[in-house]
Amino acid sequence: MSQLHGGRIVARALKNEGVTHIFTLCGGHVMSIYDGCLDHDIRVVDTRHEQTSAHAADGWSRVTGKPGVAVVTAGPGLTDAVTGVASAWRANIPMLIIGGQGPHALCDKGSLQDMNHVELMRPITKWSHSVPEASRLAEYVSMAFRIATTGVPGPVYLEMPVDFLFDSVEESKIDFPTGYRTEATIAGDPVYVERAYELLRAAQRPVALVGSQLFWSKRREAYQPFVEQFGLPIYVNGQGRGSLPPDHPNYFHRTRKDALRAADVILIFGTPLDFRLGYGRSSHLNPDAKLIQVDLDGGEIGRNRHVDVGIVGDTGLVMAQLTALASGAAGGSAAVREWVRELRGKESARWEQMLPDMQSDASPINPLRLCKEIDDVLDDDSIVIGDGGDFVATAASVLRIAKIGQWLDPGPLGTLGVGPGYAMAAKLARPQSNVFIIYGDGAFGLNAMEFEACVRQKINIVGIIGNDAAWMQIRRGQVEFYGQERAVATKLAFTRYDQVVEALGGHGEYVEEPKQIRPALERALGAGKPALVNVRLGVSEFRKGAMSI
DSSP states (O other), X not given: OOEEEHHHHHHHHXXXXXXXXXXXXXXXXXXXXXXXXXXXXXXXXXXXXXXXXHHHHHHHHHHHSSOEEEEEOSXXXXXXXXXXXXXXXXXXXXXXEEEEESOGGGTTSOXXXXXXXXXXXXXXXXXXXXXXXGGGHHHHXXXXXXXXXXXXXXXXXXXXXXXXXXXXXXXXXXXOOOSOSOOOOOOOOHHHHHHHHHHHHHOSSEEEEEOTHHHHOTTGGGHHHHHHHHOOOEEEOGGGTTSSOTTOTTBXXXXXXXXXXXXXXXXXXXXXXXXXXXXXXXXXXXXXXXXXXXXXXXXXXXXXXXXXXXXXXXXXXXXXXXXXXXXXXXXXXXXXXXXXXXXXXXXXXXXXXXXXXXXXXXXXXXXXXXHHHHHHHOOTTOEEEEESSHHHHHHHHHOOOOSTTSEEOOTTTTOTTOHHHHHHHHHHHOTTSOEEEEEEHHHXXXXXXXXXXXXXXXXXXEEEEEEOSBOHHHHHHHHHHHOGGGOOSOBOOOXXXXXXXXXXXXXXXXXXXXXXXXXXXXXXXXXXXXXXXEEEBOOOSTTTTOXXX
8 A cells, every 4th residue: 555644644635625725934844744735736835924824824715715724833933823823713714724843752852843832822723733643634634624614613723743744654544534524504593583583674774784704604695685675774894895796775884883873773793792893882883772693603692782682693594584584575664765865875975075085186195095096996806905004994985895705804803914915815816806905004014025925926916005104093093192292103204115025026116196096006907026006195184083992
């Protein structure tokens, strides 16, 4: 019988899961896996920092709906990746991180980079484990994928000692599992679904907030019929963005606070009542409204606010259950239709208020003008990644995302530096799509060297920096609290980051005038190499008073 070394066992197990790319920074403990990947046509994509490898695995999941894989070496290789894993953990992203370890035979003897990785990763993963022997490598890979993808999704960590990865095992002694996980999802308790329907049926001002769990739902096709049947206004959160096209009559974007404060029934699908919703407080949600909360995790239901109906279940499947109970005409009652018209009027008014800034010819450039120019170059296949604070929040108010899975942002952990990893994964997963990183100038500095990795591996992404020479999301509040003279550690310089990218072999553009924006963006898209457009911004009042803690 043939012999397989451990790296080839791992690669075959990954191939059985449909893995086509892994993201890594090289390390001696894990190089056997690279060798196996070559045998199984799995592309090894290397980064300049392990944080980016983890972010790329996360980004792959967000774009494809299938778990991404990062492979990092032991010790500092894994500790460098912790931020990326923690970000995926907070956002419930299924991904596998494989970490090297010193030889099992030398455990606790002080081998190079030896440390307790499993305990380190346990608080930020669904499952953290070390493979006990070489012949079980494939079995543990299958376990990792099962745990990452079932129930509430999330990252998992699998440690592989280097001697196991270099050991050879007789193929007949290796189990490559099949049929070891189900695609079945969780339906809502029919009694509770009926209670929710009765509240919804009687509502005059209902609002639905649809979060990231819609993206992972196996019943996502139930979304459109649900919206059409009940005719209620829809707001989205996290990976729910793009789930309805920007011109859909029930999609709303700029009036969420108004709607949630005035609603009589609020449906929260697959998103927590965290800081983004004011923890469910009366400042953000009408305290007299009936609240229906649907979540895969029963532990989330009722956290921070009283819930009238809590349903443990898959977002799409519960939507299908609610729609099946409906007996009236589609489109909602006359009161609901009037409520939608009222919100649409407010939505249009907000857009009109923003128009002067979006059309401004002022120099330095108004952030809203830059965002409008970016929106004008997006097409239905464009993928947009937000990597920053203040400027990304401004962009989120303007950019129209066509489809679900085409907007990726730092998520509830607020992790900056995600941009290059997300963008690399997105471009490799969807090579036909234009992939944009919307950068704050502060965030760009965290993983700027990844442009070298993109140039070398011909991963043609486009970065756009809104350069206001500050950590503006923090600086604005700092100045308001303490005064200009006591605003420290938040000021940056108007640096020529475009020249940094040029030095790394990419295409760089520097923009100071509004009329220069569109031509620069078009040249960047047509450059045939990774590109960065560095835009000098002026001060804006658009985000005045905004703070998230």
